[in-house]
Amino acid sequence: MLPIDPLQSEHRMIERMLGLLSEELSTMKKLKRVNLNLLEAAVDFFRFYADRCHHGKEEFILFRKLEKKDLTPELQKIMEELVDNHVKTREWIDNLQSITRRYAKGEKGAIRELQQLLEDMTVNAPKHMEKEEKRLFAPAMQYLSQEEKDSLVRDEYELDRTLIHEKYKLIIEKLEKAPGEATQKTKIIESGR
Numbered sequence: 001m002l003p004i005d006p007l008q009s010e011h012r013m014i015e016r017m018l019g020l021l022s023e024e025l026s027t028m029k030k031l032k033r034v035n036l037n038l039l040e041a042a043v044d045f046f047r048f049y050a051d052r053c054h055h056g057k058e059e060f061i062l063f064r065k066l067e068k069k070d071l072t073p074e075l076q077k078i079m080e081e082l083v084d085n086h087v088k089t090r091e092w093i094d095n096l097q098s099i100t101r102r103y104a105k106g107e108k109g110a111i112r113e114l115q116q117l118l119e120d121m122t123v124n125a126p127k128h129m130e131k132e133e134k135r136l137f138a139p140a141m142q143y144l145s146q147e148e149k150d151s152l153v154r155d156e157y158e159l160d161r162t163l164i165h166e167k168y169k170l171i172i173e174k175l176e177k178a179p180g181e182a183t184q185k186t187k188i189i190e191s192g193r
């Protein structure tokens with residue numbers, strides 16, 4: 001097992017969510033309606049799975065280790081670009097949540113903003129994952145000893161193990177502060193930040 005194996009499996013899951021969003025985008029354009037349940041689930045998925053769990057493994061485990069290595073300037077640059085893309089993804093997630101809420105409250109014009117956002121996400125996220133897999137993951141493995149690879153895999157498992165507890169602890173804390181508000185689905189989704 002290599003530390004990039006879980007990352008690549010997670011990419012396949014993210015692709016499945018992006019596939020659902022692509023279908024939703026076509027339906028939105030055709031029928032001029034929004035599947036709010038899907039978009040709320042997508043916010044939760046991108047916030048916890050794609051960002052906390054997957055980007056967490058990339059930025060705080062793999063990239064952090066690679067930063068200590070004498071990488072080529074090209075690999076260094078690719079890694080910096082990938083981190084910038086993650087910042088952009090966090091903006092997408094926040095925007096997806098806020099625009100979806102505005103639409104749910106009756107702002108029908110928000111559908112155009114949702115279409116633009118989904119277009120951007122579904123076109124650019126696959127490019128990001130392809131860049132990671134083709135231009136960073138494989139070459140990066142050459143900089144790591146077997147011991148270091150094993151240690152990174154253990155760190156990845158540890159992140160997975162703690163994440164669900166972190167998520168539901170945040171939900172409970174939010175509910176304890178404002179039970180009425182937090183019982184709304186959107187509030188539960190928001191509690192991850």
Ligand SMILES: [Fe+2]
Nearest residue numbers: 055058082132
């Ligand atoms: Fe990434």
Ligand SMILES: [Fe+2]
Nearest residue numbers: 007058129132
């Ligand atoms: Fe990734």
